[in-house]
Amino acid sequence: MSSNSMADPRRPNKVLRYKPPSTENNPTLEDPTPDYMNLLGMIFSMCGLMLKSCPATKADMLNVHLIPHTHNDVGWLKTVDQYFYGARNDIQHAGVQYILDSVIPQLLADPTKRFIYVEVAFFYRWWQLQAESMRQAVRQLVSEGRLEFINGGWCMNDEAATHYNAMIDQMTLGLRFLQETFGECGRPRAAWHIDPFGHSREQASLFAQMGFDGFFFGRLDYQDKANREQLREMEQIWRASASLQPPSADLFTGVLPNGYNPPLSLCWDQFCSDSPIVDDASDENNVNSLVGYFLGTAAAQAKHYRTNHIVMTMGSDFQYENANLWYKNMDKLIKHVNTQQLNGSQVHVLYSTPTCYLWELFKANLSWSLKYDDFFPYADGPHHFWTGYFTSRPAFKRYERLSNNFLQVCNQLEALAGPVARTGPYGEGDSTVLRRAMAVAQHHDAVSGTEKQHVANDYAKRLAAGWDACQVLVSNALASISGNKENFIYCNYLNISVCPLTESASTFMVILYNPLGRRVSWNVRLPVKGAAYSVTDPNGQTVPNEVVPVSNFTRAVRRDRGDATHELIFPASAPPLGYSSYTVSKTASRDLRSRLAKRIREQAQPRVDAWSPRGIQNEHLRVLFDPVTGLLMEIQNLDKSISLPVSQNFFWYNASIGNDDSAQASGAYIFRPNRSEPLRVAGRAHTYLVKNKLVQEVYQNFSSWCSQVVRLYAGQAYVELEWTVGPIPIDDGLGKEIISRFETSLQTDGRFYTDSNGREILERRRDYRATWNLSQTEPVAGNYYPVNSRIYIKNKKFQLTVLTDRSQGGSSVADGSVELMVHRRLLYDDNRGVGEPLLEPGVYNDGLVVRGRHLVFLDTVESSAYQHRLQAQQEFMAPQLVLAPGGGPSFHRGQRSLKQFSALKQELPPSVHLLTLAQWDPSSVLIRLEHQFERGESANGSQPITVDLLHLFSSFTITSLQEMNLVANQKREAMKRLSWRPATGAARRQPYPPLDPLGVTLQPMEIRTFLATIRYTGPSGGQAEL
């Protein structure tokens, strides 16, 4: 036993005296009974009558809740399948199927034993393999609370690199399975994110809206933890929204004492080497010393918590494959520790679950302090900041975000087209494959980028299979709605200018499907080989177009995957929740062709540095460049007459390999530069200009592996910076972390602002934490935060906002500056378990190339939110391009063909986002409406708004409507969460107004979720007149 210094086993009574918590601040006397409705709700909704099914505790003792659990990563060192089956045990011994096989008989044999299970992606698979007799036995265990589901998402999602849309979806998927399989007994009451590397405020807000009564996690900054232990603030109420009316986003939050591991020396899994409890007459008998040690450990732990209940997490990664080892020893522990009560011990040990522990905390009826900020960044020691994974695997992070976009399109068209989407002329369409692949990708070692390379490849493969299945569905739906069975083509490589159809066909159709509830404009950009084209809109009107050469930057990334010479650009728009179909034809006009060809030749062979750029501009913006360096120099907002010097360049931090201060190297999790000043990729950029009526672009070449296009499309209110970075050279033996940095003269007072999972904004202050006095050890890495969709800086008047197209790490390490880490390539492992350096070989095995976009807004502070909210929404729910050669036969004989379609009877107001429209079952759909502004951030946007939901859709008629909680596993009116009392006084719960389908009102940042029973009005009937 390595820790028996904590207690003196010879004098156990010395350490087992338990002092009840002080009642000084305990308002029990004022209000001895919990809220009436609250208690009633608990009793009626708790499975198996909670009060009876939770193990008995002792009011006058310290109750130690042993929580038997296993942590099953949905992919990390091994793929999901390898973990489930126990394959590749040479990498890591782990087999989830055996864990469940082993635990269930233990529970069946002894009614006192408990187990919790968390990751539904695994449980679902195991369940499919069970005979009915086993299923019945498991249902019984669940109904009696002996097997309890906790958290209940498909996975335990990451919180730093995830977007709220996908977080909600993955939780909905897992919780729905539990609800349908186990009914109310399968509805988890506690959220459980024991392993994610830092915790976002939006996650807490969403958990509250999902109906959870409390939340437990394991990882937080080491300084924060020490401070909380001392202040006994390990358990608090997290007020997780600045917009939603308390207590709707209040979440009781507990920090677990030892991450998610058992106390030192008390691990009895087959993977552990701690001594078993020997209580026979043997020289190995260790009962006295173990019991003494345990009592000492419990007493020490109790000092950091406020009630006479504490938890011990008895389990860890992939443990319980041989559950008997754990349970046999815990049985003995319970027996021998509790026997000591006869000798005056006041410690009571019991098998328990997070829900039962939470219930005891609630019954303690204390007031709890409030937390308002979040738990980023996470450091587990000096110099150990887990801020690298905010950017790790940037290509996968983009693919994940793009896949969410396509999943929403797929969901919508499935709901709009009805059964034909699933069984149609193109085969069996299925949204499930992508939904599950996306849910798996949310795991805290998936989108986070902290998995081994072969596992990252597996995640991408799963998403690709999901795209395939959804493309069949989308084709079926589009044929049915448009009336034409076209040969629909999906070009997935448009970002490197590859699309065989548009390159070769003399005429083709471009269908622009818009998943937003408002009309959007979009600049279509397609690879071509011709010189001149004509484009017509759905009404046959000619649309202006331009042809520009494919850049050398793109050719370098594309290599031999295509040979388009040019890109056709035209402005398009699509109606809300619908599509517009454009026709593109190569023009025969020799005159025009030769004229254009000449111009294109000129553009295609720009003489490097022949043009010293001064500026580009459209009707809203002017962007100036330094004529000597070619770097961005100034941005002017012409509408508001704002000019701001803004320089932008690419830099790299030299990744630390460890030094005298700390052996910590930069790796997949950890960001640690070896010095605070990054190095410039280049002091000047070689530039050339492409300029026509539709777009103005400055091409900047910084090096053989770093380039950028600064772009202004006609009519756009932002500057687009499309960067291409990689393969990052490592032949100099240096790991590199590449940033794009903007520097301005704005006085920002050490403050900057980042979004939380794409929703609410949090203020960040350099070298500062809101809840403790920070001792900063890493001036750069310790100031990095997750940027899921936007980061901004501002002074009293002006704001510079940068939108991202994926999650990245970002900061403002000096006043007036903003930086985003776009790519990283590292030569050393950072010693957090993944065991591989983040080398990312890419398709050609010479290093990954990544391309992405930053959208930059310069505006007044008061106007900025209106700009960035709407644009960010259009980024993650971008229009989907579907192509076809045209001329396909009718879907139904005589069916009118529709070149334009909207499934909405009226456009949604800009502040309302149709977050979800998805088939739920054959006769119902899931609908989520979201107010996308925060309280007070926009004069126009932040007002409450009312929508007529009943008459919103034209593709179907809503025949009945039920409002649900955020994950649709509970009716909203039945949602009665435990009312925890904040130290600031109880927040008055607002009664839910009765649902009026004709007038659904949304408050700032509110999401309302509905299940609607529908009747289809026919595949092509009922669409709005346009």
Ligand SMILES: [Zn+2]
């Ligand atoms: Zn994990």
